[in-house]
Amino acid sequence: MTLAARLEAQGWAIETVSRGDDIGARLAELVGRGWHPHSIVHLWQDAESLSRLVQLLDLARSTEPVDITVVTDRVQDVVGGEASDPEKAQILGPCRALVKANRCRWVDIDPRRGDAADLLAAEVTAGLPDLLVAHRGGHRWVRTYEPVKLSRRLSAEATVVQTGDGVQAMLSALSGAPGGLVVLSSSLAAVVGGDLEDVALGAFAGALAEQSRPGGPRVLAVDWDPDVTPEEAADLLPRLLASGLSRIVVSTRDLDALLRAGEARPEAARPSRTVHPRPNLSTPYVAPHSELETQIAGLWGDLLGIEGVGIDDNFFESGGHSLLATQLISQVRDRFGVEVKFARFFDAPTVSGLAAAIVGQAAAVEEAALAELLAEIQGLSAEDLQDQLAAEKQSLLEDGS
Structure with a gap:
């Protein structure tokens, strides 16, 4: 299945533009029909056409930013010893320019791998903030920078x-x-x-x-x-x-x-997902029991476009993948203030399992805070402890007056 077919299966309306087509004319035609693109996938691997796209989007001045994924074929040397392509690497220029008013990411991948279309569909739909991404050997790589300590000097002409x-x-x-x-x-x-x-x-x-x-x-x-x-x-x-x-x-x-x-990029309006009924899974439907499970099921359903998520439903069997799992864990952190490890989620990728992980992590944080408080108290002298208790008592009396 092609990338376009995968996105259409998720409820996206797709328009394709072939190399040689007049991008400006096609964009004007779509806008004239009242169709403003939410996402663009650029597969042509040349900076010139992407620069042209930058100009056209700037002229169009849509009120909504566009989510753009620029795809190249092994341009970056990621794992060492790869044949990088300096000419095609210049595509980062217009990609950076697009970031000013839109969302843009550069995804470097081997298109011959069997799961390339699946990985690209995941990148397009997940909307993660990483600017430079590469897929190699079953791993997703993101460019980062680390500090370097410099010591000796090299005496040589350069x-x-x-x-x-x-x-x-x-x-x-x-x-x-x-x-x-x-x-x-x-x-x-x-x-x-x-x-x-x-x-x-x-x-x-x-x-x-x-x-x-x-x-x-x-x-x-x-x-x-x-x-x-x-x-x-x-x-x-x-x-x-x-x-x-x-x-x-x-x-x-x-x-x-x-x-x-x-x-930093503006939030792009995501195309609304088609909501589907709960698929036929290997586990029967069990409704959420608690408020926590209800909230998790809501996050889950929004990400997967599923109505009626059961607490024993497997995230990956329901259509989830690793990038959507990343989004889910991020939303859990923002909503509940708890950092759930990916390994913990993968061990039990269900609503009930995630709820248990959240409760367990919250309890661990509270226990660590209590242990820190006890250690602080044990480090106080009897005189310091009496002074603190007296101060606390005085504070309570003032609050009650």
Whole structure:
């Protein structure tokens, strides 16, 4: 079953656009019919058509943001040793630009795997906030950044190329420095979001640095914070080269905060799901007994589009998958203030099992808080304890007056 067929089976109205079609004319036709897209899946793997889409959506100025999934075929080197594609990696530029007024995620996947359509349908419908996602070997990877400690310096000459000089300048630097060192310098905006061209060139530089070239130069891509002075950069560069990494972000500010701000997207209106009756399951229907089970069944039914969820119904047998389970656990955390481990949910993926996990986790939190309080009391001297009891008594008297 194709991706379009899977989405249609979930109640989505689908319009397909073939390569070579006039995207602007098709979009104008749909808008003229009163049909505004909630979600767009871009499968063409080229930055030019995606940039055109950015312009068209900006001109359309719909009151509702659009949820956009950009799909590529193994462009990123995720697990090491993969053949990344720097040219196609530039698609991150328009993808970042789309984030400004819409929701956009980049999903890198091998389309030949048998479950590719299922995984893509899950990405499109789940609406998770991750910007850069890759599927490899049964795992879902999300790009993150970790702090690096720099110590020793590398005494060597390196060719430094600014990504603003363009793609050809980078490639010329690589061919002109066989066996040497090449540093491709980009702005921090290439990572946290900024000008479309800056982001695209930064993605190109990162993919170039990740490529393995026998006999070629070693390449390091560095995304610099504009607050770093030339003197600081000159001091840092030998230590960056000694790190052995292929890409480094240099930021004088909290990078996580910058990433969150750059990837903050408006809430897209999700197309309403078709609500289906409860499917035929291996377990009989048992209605919720408590208010907690009733609320969980409501969350469950909203996610799966099922009316009448029983407390013994299996989440995955009912049509759920790992991404929807991620959403469910997130909603449970927001609703009940309890962090349920995924392993705990997978052990008993039912409403009753999740309710028991919530109660157990809440009890564990209360027990830990009580143990902490007892430890604090035991650490007090008799005099300090009497002073605290006297203060508590005085506070109670004042509250009662």
